[in-house]
Amino acid sequence: MNDFDYAKPVTLSEAISTYKKYGDKARLLLGGTDLVVMLDDGVIQPDIVIDLKGIDELKKLEFDGEFLHIGSRVTFNELIDSEVVKEKFPVLWEASKTVASTGVRNRATLVGNICSAVPSADSAPALLVCNAAVVIATDSGDKEVPITEFFVGPRRTILKPGEIVKEVKIRASNKKFGGSYIKLGRYDGEDLAQVGVATVVNEDREYAIAFCAVAPKPVRAKEAEEFLKGKDLTDEVLEEAAKLAVKAISPISDIRASKEYRLYVSGVLVKRSLKTSLARMNGNGPKYGERLV
Amino acid sequence: MKKEINFTLNGNPVKIEVMPNEKLLDVLRDRLGVKSPKHGCGRGECGACSVLLNGKSIRSCITLAIEVDGQEITTLEGLEKNGMTELQKSFLQHNSFQCGFCAPGMTITATELLNKNPHPDEEEVREAIAGNLCRCTGYQNIIDAILDVSKKE
């Protein structure tokens, strides 16, 4: 680890001004489960690390009747322990449970997860199917960006030095729905996703499908969603939807899986996820959090 | 640049100067003499370095020491201040560990679990300790010991 300075601002504006001052020589710190590993590897060598854990307003985890606000300090275990998340945002809840293991989740935050923007970020598909928005604090005020626009590429987001993600916002659905997140890892223990698929189905036969780990950034499968709109999930429809869905992805071969396997299994898992989501909407699916692979 | 931090370690106040790039694990072991947290991977992958931060298990190898300023840290040394815990006694009776290197981290994680959920079922126990790698035991005797405690209370 290189030598760096450490700041722990207590207000967001203080954090922004320090961040502005140092520009790309500064790094933001939440749980550190990505950042400290990168520091240790020497792949980043900042002049200063700005710890956001002193800022109280970022601790917010609140449902205001319409939106769920997930402050950037909220950890995955806090999401898992939240009744409102479990009840109203079950896909995010299910996805949170697949992240690492409890000792990591006690520190790892959802915001850190999307800001790291690794293609396998487990929270991303859930956020994509829920149409989440990212609230970014800047020195000229807050701005809100749909999650679909937030990711730019592997480990790249739209954020610029001086910009700090304040919270992630998700609107609660007022329709009857079911959803699921399936993470395929090499095994059941702590692992990064080979493929991650989230889907949501609602009573109006509207569908949402998103993937992680199979494209340079987490993606929605819009064409498949359009195709499915208004349709019942017959076997033929599922087959066709899976075919269209995998058109949205462009997996690579890496140490975790080959491109071919990822392509094939993405199709399998889309179908499985859609069926599960439908069954859950109808009240006869497996419980949220139950293993689906 | 060194900074002074103050935190509670196993119930006692600690004041120490650290560099921002020092890891909590190294400060605990090499500077404060608290040796139960172990170095297994240094990258958050094995759980051997687990300690409790305000009652929650964290990996001290991917935590900067400076981050715990004002917080409360508990290691295995702190858990057994009033003698061995029920969990430790159960580990002993079950011959739960072999080489024992994973034992401190495992105990921290299992303690957190039992504090939060005193009566976990087997799958909950497995979920909870899944981030603590043990290369020796195949986990069975560790899990049995935890389940035994959960049945007692």
Add this chain to the structure above:
Amino acid sequence: MERELKYVGKRAVRIDGLEKITGAAKYTDDLDFGPSMLYVAVLESPYAHAIIKNIDTTEAEKMPGVRAVLSGKDFPEKFGLYLKDNSIFPADRVRYIGQQVAAVVAETPAQAEAAVKKIKVDYEPLPVLQNPLDAIKPDAPLIHPDLGKYEVVPWLYPQPGTNIAHVRKIRKGDVDKAFKEAEYVLEDWYHVPHVVHAPIETHISVALYSYDGRLTLWNSTQSPHTQRNIIAHSLKIPHKNVRVIASYVGGGFGGKAGISMEVIAAVAAMKVPGHPVKLRWTRKQEFQNSSQRQELYAHIKMGVNKEGKIIALKHELFWDVGASAEYGSNVVNATGFSATGPYYIPNVYIDSFAIYTNRPPCGAYRGFGYSEFHFGLESHIDRMAKIIGMDPVEFRRKNAIQRGQPVAYGVEMNPTGILECIDKVAEKIEWGKENKSPDPTKVRAKGFAAVWKAPAMPPNESSAAFLKFSEDGSINLLVSGMELGQGFLTAMAKIAAEELSLPLEKIRVELPDTDRNPYEWQTVASHVTWSCGNAVRRAAIDARNQILDTVSRAYHIDKANLYLEDGKVKCYTDPEFELPFEKFVIDGIEMPDGTYRGGPIMGHGMFMPEFTSAKVNPETGLGGHPNVHYTTGAGAVEIEIDKETGRIRVLKMAEAFDAGKAINPDLVEGQIVGGFVQGLGTALWEEVKFDENGRILNPNFTDYKIPTALDVPRDMNPIIVEVAQPDGPFGARGIAEHTMIPVMPAVANAVENALGIRIKDVPITPEKILNALREKGQENGN
């Protein structure tokens, strides 16, 4: 008369339990050495194969905090356990990525790291060999051009001018003739990749060299005396001046057998007398710069007659031992003698080649090569059973070797409970009973394997024990076997307790210090319970004789009428007579005239298997007695496969091993469960992956997956079988390594039983399953 055992074979809390559970157990990195400690960092080769043209350390020497810089110029010595082909720092060429080329000793780890980066090395890259089947070709570039000049034990045969460090041959009967006579012949290739031990504690060594020439090392090691010997020998220090102190070991599995990075700490310490120096491997170094398990390409041809008897086996083993064969050559040797598996086969042809490549050196790994060759062999057995239409369990029973039948090198098989193991495992796994998955996308099936393994040891390996009484009748038992978690200390205490009829609480047995404790070859080969156990038993008997002698002389009672019970001497003919140990074991017994009889009681014992010999005909492998005995066993799994994703879960396992006599039954069960899970890792997930330059792609637990609590069967059934080993302490023989051997083939066999596909290459990944299913579909015209 059969005595009733009080300690041996009884459940007990392990004697190292309390220390480990409280976090008080000291591992090497937990020891404090004070502020004069210095730290070592090593420079690693970026090339898998290159000539070192020049090393320039001048800049590094000027860096802050630097006390010494070391490289191959300073230490040209070769070292190694069986074949001295390894160097502390290579002076002329590097042979794998990560090989240590130079080292820096500095005041802090960060200073040492910073200085290492300033060492300049000029390399001239050479062609890289990564596949043993390429490296064995006649025109392959040589990795050790000086192979003919290395010192080697007499029973290994390096082939100068090739990349073959050793070849072990067996020629028994006439395989060609037998294949012609066979009703069924099956021939195929199998592959097992490199895996690593992955102990949670990485290698670590602290060394201190004093001005009077004394070198002390605190190591995480399986081999304190062997390390002392190798260091003394290669660095030309008198043995009396080298001292290895062993702390608890955070997992060994063979990886901490012999010697590796500890020599670097030793030579670094010699540069800075008076300062302890510490070297601890990072997790990445643990992958690339401690030993790995050999990769194996195995070719098997098997012939079976009408009655279902295996009459011929040709087994060719091509082992990638990496860049050094100093230890791995013996893995190759040992498996060459034993590659028939636990079967009686009249005609046998085995070639086992140790082949150099530009991959990290390989060495001992739990199972010592037996896991690797059993994968192919036990896969082959199942396939053969299918071909001849016999149940695979029945086929194994029919061919299982029995006491008195000759093994491949001609010696008679020892007493064995293999049939009992097979039967008990079959019963526990409910062999033959179908179990359907409630989920239509999943199929369930079972797979079986039978195994054996002998300790692989030089014929003159030995163990020694010393025990001394104190005034209160307690004893200190000194041995140099290592507690690796297997329960060694508890077993030794029980053996002494049994022979001396002394409660366990009265016995202290600790980790060794080579200055204090008597000789032990190494804690490897699953032999210490047997070998050191025999030494302890003899030491206890020695002490008992001294006790009886003293009491007999003092009280004029015939020795034959005296016996020991619960820390007292008693008499068969006089029930009133009772003399507690504490009354005399130091101070002796006072006679009526005020004189004393006796004096301090101290027993010693040693054991060397004097019946073994490595002297065999190199062309046939016959004529000697290379192994002491075999431990046999069997294992089975029930798996569930998701046909859509290819994912496998193991639902249930049963494994039985013939321990002869389980000294610590609960710890034996712990070994079976733990070894099974380690085997499961290699069956399903573990593989060290390399890029085209020979660089490891997954030197971490993020991408090298070892099983977690979620990945193991929920239903595990360890079974102990006891057919006594005549020369074992209370009949015991080793079982600890064996427990991982059945797993790879059992899982592969279960996969075939589930889906009709044969995977011949571990780990059995979902991807391989789906590919095989697709190929099968194409064959069937779907």
